[in-house]
Amino acid sequence: MSSRSARALLSVLTGAGLMFAVPAATPAFASSAPVAAAEATVTDGCYTWSGALSEGASGEAVRQLQIRVAGYPGSGSQLAIDGQFGPGTKAAVQRFQSAYGLSADGVAGAATFNKIYELQDDDCSPVNFTYGELNNCNSDWSGGKVSAATARANALVTMWKLQAMRHAMGDKPITVNGGFRSVACNSSVGGAANSRHMYGHAADLGAGSQGFCALAQAARNHGFTEILGPGYPGHDDHTHVAGGDGRFWSAPSCGI
Numbered sequence: 001m002s003s004r005s006a007r008a009l010l011s012v013l014t015g016a017g018l019m020f021a022v023p024a025a026t027p028a029f030a031s032s033a034p035v036a037a038a039e040a041t042v043t044d045g046c047y048t049w050s051g052a053l054s055e056g057a058s059g060e061a062v063r064q065l066q067i068r069v070a071g072y073p074g075s076g077s078q079l080a081i082d083g084q085f086g087p088g089t090k091a092a093v094q095r096f097q098s099a100y101g102l103s104a105d106g107v108a109g110a111a112t113f114n115k116i117y118e119l120q121d122d123d124c125s126p127v128n129f130t131y132g133e134l135n136n137c138n139s140d141w142s143g144g145k146v147s148a149a150t151a152r153a154n155a156l157v158t159m160w161k162l163q164a165m166r167h168a169m170g171d172k173p174i175t176v177n178g179g180f181r182s183v184a185c186n187s188s189v190g191g192a193a194n195s196r197h198m199y200g201h202a203a204d205l206g207a208g209s210q211g212f213c214a215l216a217q218a219a220r221n222h223g224f225t226e227i228l229g230p231g232y233p234g235h236d237d238h239t240h241v242a243g244g245d246g247r248f249w250s251a252p253s254c255g256i
């Protein structure tokens with residue numbers, strides 16, 4: 001649970017009539033929550049898993065897990081967010097576990113979930129990216145080629161892919177200069193007629209400390225099926241990454 005989660009919980013308690021401030025360092029939920037012998041009860045402001053998940057599991061809990069490990073599909077691949085815990089999900093969980101120094105058994109249990117809770121904010125976005133960064137077109141995600149809810153959900157997956165890429169590149173900040181575009185926003189910036197920006201899948205990255213080519217090269221390992229960068233028309237000043245069907249990578253100046 002992030003400190004934001006703790007503050008949110010505190011504000012809920014205060015709103016419920018608690019008269020005295022609880023010291024910030026005190027986990028307000030710990031005193032009354034039952035604690036199992038094997039693992040401590042954890043609550044998270046975004047989503048809390050109720051038990052371990054392994055190959056063969058299915059349902060919403062698996063789908064929520066898949067969103068969080070979408071950045072670990074293996075080079076050139078994209079993880080299906082389908083609620084079915086198959087071999088691809090197991091391998092993605094193993095890569096996530098390895099990336100964070102956990103036992104890489106491919107079973108999502110307490111250690112894996114606790115790491116995810118550390119990495120996510122109360123709105124379910126990963127701690128180093130925000131919905132606002134992924135949408136500088138409008139505030140309600142409307143007017144794209146998919147429903148607002150779908151566009152926002154696609155952007156969430158994109159953010160988790162970026163979080164994985166950021167970690168793999170040494171946890172240095174990644175600059176996001178835009179993401180979702182309504183059809184009108186896309187037209188006004190001269191975007192391609194079927195741009196993945198209108199689906200919420202795409203993000204345009206600034207050079208940051210990594211440089212456009214390093215970003216484009218790393219993106220190949222983190223679930224981005226569309227990568228456009230230096231040498232591709234119109235992409236000498238940013239690296240475009242996106243998920244979605246089919247693969248198209250082109251950044252000739254970067255060897256892609």
Ligand SMILES: [Zn+2]
Pocket residue numbers: 197202203204240241
């Ligand atoms: Zn773009």
